[in-house]
Amino acid sequence: MFFEILDNFSRKYEHPEICWLIISSFHDIAYPIQLYDVWNADFFKKVFSLSCNPGIFELKTKFIDERFLCCMGHLICSLCETQTHQPLPPTWVESKNDLVQFFYNQMTVTKTHSIMSSVSLLKMIQSKMDDSIFRERIEQKYGSFEPSIENLFIKSAVAIALHDEKIWSAKLQISKNGNYTKGKRLIKHLNFQDDPLSFLLIFCDCIHEWGRPSKSEETNLSDEQRNDFLLKNLEISTNIVKISIWAPDYEAKKELFSNSIEDCYRRKKDLDFFERKYCELKRVQSFLKSSGKNFFIRLEDSQGIWKDFEF
Numbered sequence: 001m002f003f004e005i006l007d008n009f010s011r012k013y014e015h016p017e018i019c020w021l022i023i024s025s026f027h028d029i030a031y032p033i034q035l036y037d038v039w040n041a042d043f044f045k046k047v048f049s050l051s052c053n054p055g056i057f058e059l060k061t062k063f064i065d066e067r068f069l070c071c072m073g074h075l076i077c078s079l080c081e082t083q084t085h086q087p088l089p090p091t092w093v094e095s096k097n098d099l100v101q102f103f104y105n106q107m108t109v110t111k112t113h114s115i116m117s118s119v120s121l122l123k124m125i126q127s128k129m130d131d132s133i134f135r136e137r138i139e140q141k142y143g144s145f146e147p148s149i150e151n152l153f154i155k156s157a158v159a160i161a162l163h164d165e166k167i168w169s170a171k172l173q174i175s176k177n178g179n180y181t182k183g184k185r186l187i188k189h190l191n192f193q194d195d196p197l198s199f200l201l202i203f204c205d206c207i208h209e210w211g212r213p214s215k216s217e218e219t220n221l222s223d224e225q226r227n228d229f230l231l232k233n234l235e236i237s238t239n240i241v242k243i244s245i246w247a248p249d250y251e252a253k254k255e256l257f258s259n260s261i262e263d264c265y266r267r268k269k270d271l272d273f274f275e276r277k278y279c280e281l282k283r284v285q286s287f288l289k290s291s292g293k294n295f296f297i298r299l300e301d302s303q304g305i306w307k308d309f310e311f
Contacts, residue, residue, distance in 0.1 A: 012196055014151050015142065022121070022156040023201055027163055030116035033057065037111070059108045071122035071157075072103050078150075078158050082195050083187060098172045102186070106167065114164035118157040125153045159198040162187070163205050165280075168287060192290040199288055203311060206284045207231075207243055207297055232300065244298040247274050252305040261286045274301055285309045 013019050041053035076099050077088050093100065106112040107119065128134040135145050142148040162168050170186045192199045232246035252274050264279035278299055288295075288311045295311035 013155060016197070018142075018152055019156045019159075019197055020200075022153065023159050023197060026117055026121045026156075027160045027201060027205075028113060028117060030120055031113040033116055034111050034113040057111075059111065067123050067126055068107075068119060071119045071126060072100070072107075074122060074154050075118060075157055075161055076100065076103065078154050079161070082158060082198075085194075098183075099186075102170065102172050110166070112164055112166055114167055115161050118161035121153065121160065122157050125149065155197065159195070159201045162190075162198045163201045165283065168202060169283065187287075189289045190287055192288070199290070202284060203288060203295060206280060207245060240294055240296065242296045242298070244300060245277075247277070247299070247301050251303060252278065252299075252301040252307075257307055274299070278307060281307075281309050285311060 036057045037053060037055075040055040040057070044050040044053060044055065073093075076096060077092065080092075080096065080099075081087050088096070103115060106115040129149075138148050139145050142152065168187055168190065172183055172186055190199055190202070230246055231243070233242070233244040235242040256275055256278055259279070259282070261282055264282045281297060281299060290311055297309045297311070298306050299309070300306035
């Protein structure tokens, strides 16, 4: 089974290890931009006692240009092809206007870091398209230039764009008589066989606490206690990957495990970290699909209360 997983990568990507290096390096590169307005508002409040933020970072005129629109087009076309297994026709813009508006709003209004990181990567590559040295290096190492750009960077950019939960769980807005309502999910499920890179990036991003609970700021735990939230065990065999996450300073509630996936979507802001992590894992579990269910995560607290998740 493990070799079948590797075969999936070799069929989808000519250089999966290079794609993973690109994804690992760039997937959170724009995170400071997403938080910039929050940091700025906090600064002006603390230093000048201002309740408003006079330094909002406006992206519509600073970042949106022809290169951005071209990059967004590559991103949407590659995403749709991955999900439908068919390339979009040349006249795709009108039929995919909801996607165009969604990506544009995520960039300029919500400032979601995954979309910004993805488009920033593609803008950087596009700026080098006429660089003869860059072109020569790509061709020497990876073969024909245009296919290499597609296989290495555009497919990596799709995974980067999707990895934030605000993106993969989003519902697109539909315009009816000038009014917008939320309609279908951007992607209902993500199958490992269709897009292994996006699957693994979302999977790894969900389990990557590695001793630093990123959303435990509201708790009264000390830094020493927070550091006890850790990777307890990692087991990789020929047909399975098992990961145990241990939270010795957090206590799960037994009734928590009866929560439905709908409850977990509604309760994203509960203060208890263990509960929040459980709900995050359950939401990701409902989205990621693998025909062999080869990925397992166990979340365990100090009382030995645990829950297994299959992907």
